Amino acid sequence: MTTIRTPDAQRMHDPSADPLHAAGSAPARDGIHDSLHDSLHDSIRKSDPHSRRHGSARPSPKDTRATIMPCLRYRDAPAAIEWLCDTLGFEASLVVRNEDGTVAHAQLTYGNGMVMLGSAFDTDYGRLLKQPGDTGGFVTQGSYLVVNDADNVHARVLDAGAEVVLPLQDEDYGGRGFTCRDPEGHIWSIGTFDPWAERQ
Secondary structure, X not given: OEEEEXXXXXXXXXXXXXXXXXXXXXXXXXXXXXXXXXXXXXXXXXXXXXXXHHOOOOOOXXXXXXOOOOEEEEXXXXXXXXXXXXXXXXXXXXXXXXXXXXXXXXXXXXXXXXEEEEEOOOOOOHHHOXXXXXXXXXXXXXXXXXXXXXXXXXXXXXXXXXOEEEEEEEOOOOOEEEEEEOOOOOEEEEEOOOHHHHHO
């Protein structure tokens, strides 16, 4: 695990704070390259209805390990990291701590997946979010972990004293799983159902 300490939590989420980002500039193009670029752009727009509607090429995912990562906030992020690693089996690959002990940014890996999390701060981004404790336990999203043995994880969750909100069971659509809350109320569904395998 990599641990970094920084006095400024907001810099981790501010692209303008990155000197490489701020100094970046588009390479110069000559007339031939301009013409080829414009022709290619026109061809994409004509062939892609999405491009015709929005005036640009359809967004495409980067060729990387995982392209969707849940982002979570916790009042006690250090305790949340410990629980997620000890109970669910995450690995803390990066933790950036502030001088006051809060977490500016953390990356927890699970197989080829990842969640990013940090402490709940009173910032522009932080004010867009509510913690489950602020909403009577209601959440607007949950995360799903694909595991080899749901019964094993279920036993660990119970040993940790966490609340199981949907019982461990065999699912009609395949696989076996359950749903629980972490110590701050975020919802986690854990199961053996693998949607990628179902598509093969």
